[in-house]
Amino acid sequence: MSNHDAEIIDGNLDSSILRSIECLKNDQLIGMPTETVYGLAALASSTPGVKKIFEVKQRPTSHPLILHLAGFEELDKWAIEIPKYAKDLGKHFWPGPLTIILQRSNLVCDEITGGRNTVAIRVPNHSVALRLLSKLNDGLVAPSANRFGKVSPTSAHHVVADLGSDIALVLDGGHCAVGIESTILDCTRAQIQILRAGAITKNEIEEIAKLNVDESDGEARASGMLEKHYAPNCKVVVAENSAQAVTRQIELENAGVRAAVLDFCDNINLYAKQLYAELRLADANDIAVVVAVLPAGNGLAEAIRDRLTKAAASDQS
Ligand code: TXA
Ligand code: MG
Numbered sequence: 001m002s003n004h005d006a007e008i009i010d011g012n013l014d015s016s017i018l019r020s021i022e023c024l025k026n027d028q029l030i031g032m033p034t035e036t037v038y039g040l041a042a043l044a045s046s047t048p049g050v051k052k053i054f055e056v057k058q059r060p061t062s063h064p065l066i067l068h069l070a071g072f073e074e075l076d077k078w079a080i081e082i083p084k085y086a087k088d089l090g091k092h093f094w095p096g097p098l099t100i101i102l103q104r105s106n107l108v109c110d111e112i113t114g115g116r117n118t119v120a121i122r123v124p125n126h127s128v129a130l131r132l133l134s135k136l137n138d139g140l141v142a143p144s145a146n147r148f149g150k151v152s153p154t155s156a157h158h159v160v161a162d163l164g165s166d167i168a169l170v171l172d173g174g175h176c177a178v179g180i181e182s183t184i185l186d187c188t189r190a191q192i193q194i195l196r197a198g199a200i201t202k203n204e205i206e207e208i209a210k211l212n213v214d215e216s217d218g219e220a221r222a223s224g225m226l227e228k229h230y231a232p233n234c235k236v237v238v239a240e241n242s243a244q245a246v247t248r249q250i251e252l253e254n255a256g257v258r259a260a261v262l263d264f265c266d267n268i269n270l271y272a273k274q275l276y277a278e279l280r281l282a283d284a285n286d287i288a289v290v291v292a293v294l295p296a297g298n299g300l301a302e303a304i305r306d307r308l309t310k311a312a313a314s315d316q317s
Contacts, residue, residue, distance in 0.1 A: 005164035006031065008156045011128035011171035020132055023168040024049065024140075029056060031145050031159035032132065033173025034124035036097050036182050036198070037152040037276070038159045039068070039142025040167065044078075050111040050141055056166040059148040064113045065141040066099050066120045066182075070133035078121060078139060080105050085209040086187040092208045095125035097182040097199045112141050118188050128173040144181060151232050151276045151311075154179050158280060179273035180303050189214075197306045199272070201299040229310040232279040235289045236311040245291045252289055260285075263293040272300045275307065 009016040011033060020030050024041070027048040032041040040057060042049030044067055054061050067078060072090045075082065079102035086100055104119035113119050124130065133140060144152040145159045145167075153159045156172040183198030185205060191214040194202060202213045239245035245261045252259035262278050264271035282290045292308045295301040 005160050006167045006169050008160060008170045008172050011173040016171055017128075017132050017135060019169065020171055021135060024136075027052070028168040029053060029166070030168050031153075031156060031163070031170030032140065032142060033128050033156070033171060033176065034068070034126045034142075035095075035177045036124070036180060037154055037176055038145045038156065038170070039066075039124075039129075039140070040145035040159075040163065041068070041140040041142040043136070044108070044112065044139035044141050047109055047111055050109065053141065053143060054111075056163060057143060057146075057148050059143065061111070062114045063143075063148075064116060064120060065143055066122055067108065067112065068129065068133060068140045068142055069121060069123050070130060070136070071095075071123055074123075074139070075121065078105050078107055079103060079119060083187055085192070085211055088210075089185070089187075089205065089208055090123070093200055093204075094123035095130060096123070097125070097178050098122060098205075099182045099184045099196075101184065101186045101188055101195070103188060118186075120184060122182055126173055126177075128171055132171070149229055149231055151230055151279050152181060154273070154276050158277070161280075175273070175277075177273065179275060179277075180300065180307065183303075185213075197303040199300055199303065201302075203298070229313075230276075230307045231311050232290070233283045234279070234287050236279070236308060237289060237291050238308055238312050239291050239293050242293055245293045248291045252291070257288050258286060259289040259291060260287045261291050261293070265293050265295045268295055268297065268300050268304070271295060271304055275304060279311070 024043045027046045032039045072094050081103045099120050099122040101118050101120045108119045146152050146162050154176040156170045159170045178199050183200040184196040186193045193214040249259045249261050294305050
């Protein structure tokens with residue numbers, strides 16, 4: 001920990017990539033842009049760095065980390081017994097917002113997986129992250145760069161606001177294009193199962209994998225997935241449509257409660273992109289209650305409903 005906030009540096013400069021590599025090799029943590037959300041990154045081979053992630057995030061070690069790789073070609077080093085359909089998915093969707101859980105190789109240390117024999121892997125679709133990864137000859141483990149249970153960061157400034165005193169620097173890669181965490185797919189069981197909804201949809205996965213996705217809400221989904229999550233300081237309540245949201249907001253305001261409506265249902269990509277920034281803005285503006293409209297549909301809409309429902313399940317007010 002330091003008294004100074006981490007510096008935000010331009011991720012497009014070679015000098016910034018070199019500085020990042022130096023920090024990572026010294027077991028330090030950096031903020032890294034991806035297309036989904038910013039990650040809190042350490043070298044996969046740095047056990048002290050990996051341990052630091054759990055300390056800084058205040059995250060239980062039973063919540064394993066995602067390993068980010070430079071490209072599909074790296075997969076064989078880090079995972080074993082990879083089913084053909086999983087390779088097909090990686091080849092098709094990477095770089096992109098799909099995380100695949102596989103049997104881990106012995107390159108993956110226990111600290112990354114919380115002792116499990118499986119590892120979550122993805123190749124992020126962001127030029128800054130890819131440039132950094134391509135120069136490492138290693139992987140980067142990175143959870144979202146926020147404190148445990150809080151709202152994920154979608155800009156370099158969000159990372160500094162949350163973790164500024166605990167990290168070396170943040171590579172600025174602009175506002176995240178997707179804005180919501182990756183789809184997580186368990187490929188270690190007889191049937192593939194989505195553990196977390198994201199931009200890549202069940203239909204897209206089924207089409208490439210040529211397999212049905214298991215819809216059950218089983219044990220695998222529960223593992224590491226908490227009900228209370230993605231929570232801002234303000235209270236989040238959900239509404240089924242815009243009219244209901246406005247009515248609720250007026251009721252709250254009439255009762256003297258500062259309330260705001262969150263509703264980008266007419267543009268689902270924008271809703272995903274802005275969701276976390278809007279929740280942070282509500283906190284900054286001392287909004288007590290955000291009334292968020294649940295978007296209809298699958299894909300990103302489903303992922304947004306998932307995050308909003310979890311934010312609303314928080315007992316914070
Ligand atoms: O888009 C993303 O996935 C972002 C960016 C930074 O890549 N990362 C991210 O990481 O959302 P995090 O740590 O906030 O969420 C990873 C989730 C956790 O819920 C964790 O429990 C689950 O992935 N996970 C990781 N490894 C796993 C494994 N071997 N088995 C089951 N779940 C796993
Ligand atoms: Mg997270």
